[in-house]
Amino acid sequence: MGPPGKCIPIRLLTLTVGVVVFIQAGCERAEPRTYRIPKEERAAGNQAPQRMAEPVPSPGEASSSDGMPILPGMQREAERAENLVYTVPDGWEEFPAQGVRQANFRITEEDGSAEVTVLAFPGEVGGPLANVNRWAGQLGLGSITAERLEEISQRHTISGEDALWVRLEGEDERIVGAILPFGEGTWFFKMQGDEATLRDHEGTMKAFLDSVRLEDRARN
Numbered sequence: 001m002g003p004p005g006k007c008i009p010i011r012l013l014t015l016t017v018g019v020v021v022f023i024q025a026g027c028e029r030a031e032p033r034t035y036r037i038p039k040e041e042r043a044a045g046n047q048a049p050q051r052m053a054e055p056v057p058s059p060g061e062a063s064s065s066d067g068m069p070i071l072p073g074m075q076r077e078a079e080r081a082e083n084l085v086y087t088v089p090d091g092w093e094e095f096p097a098q099g100v101r102q103a104n105f106r107i108t109e110e111d112g113s114a115e116v117t118v119l120a121f122p123g124e125v126g127g128p129l130a131n132v133n134r135w136a137g138q139l140g141l142g143s144i145t146a147e148r149l150e151e152i153s154q155r156h157t158i159s160g161e162d163a164l165w166v167r168l169e170g171e172d173e174r175i176v177g178a179i180l181p182f183g184e185g186t187w188f189f190k191m192q193g194d195e196a197t198l199r200d201h202e203g204t205m206k207a208f209l210d211s212v213r214l215e216d217r218a219r220n
Contacts, residue, residue, distance in 0.1 A: 084118070087211035089204045092116065102187075107197055114193025114201060116208070122185045128153075128164050131179055135190065139170030156206070158189070159214040165206075174198040176205055182214055 084102050088094055095104040105116040125131065129149055136144050144152070149166075156165035156178055163180035176198055177190035189212070191198060191205045 083215040085211075085213040085215075086118075086208065089208055091201075091204075092208075107193065107201055109197055109200070112194025112197035114191055114197040116191045116205070117188075119188045119190075120185055121188075124181065125186050128179055131186075131188070132164075132166055132168075135166070135175050135177070135192075136168055138192070139168055139173055139175060141168065141170060156209060158187075158209050158212050161214075163189075163209075167202075169195075176202050178209055187214070 086103065092105040092107055095106065097103055100119050100121070101117055102120050103118040107114045129144065129146055132149055133144050152168065153164050153166045156163050158178060158180050161180060161182055163178040165178050168175040172195065173193060174195050175190060175192045177188065180187040189209055191201065
């Protein structure tokens, strides 16, 4: 990564529809972009572009991101999820939030690619072990035991709360991500893709998690 460039300060504009837009101009090198995305804006947002790697399934279909069935009521609960604030790392291409996905990113390099997704579901959705096994199944791995989970995971703080950071290695792909119980639901932050890409961006993923801020409206 090259040395930081000189930038003109960010200007904050408020549109008549209440959307906050950050405009950054005159930079020799783009700084990470920070977004606050209330749920009502996401519900009215544009559909993900055709180049989006995996479309969000309809209710009753399995989620393409975590192998979890999208049951009736989950979509409604996802739309009520807490407001999400994050900083987009350099080199991550962002797509509009859609369905149960709270955020979508794509990383494309010469030697591989990866997708980053952020999802929120009500309740515990099976607990950490069951959810890690969903991820393991996407890589063609066998069942992860509770003992094995302790070996491949560690604690990581997201938005001041205790999360579980997990690393899974398949034959050709890897998954790194975090599972965060928050409020009355569970958040999933997952990066999945080619081995080389994840090796290069695992630190970037952790930096992204460190930038995440969630607002639990039930506590306000």
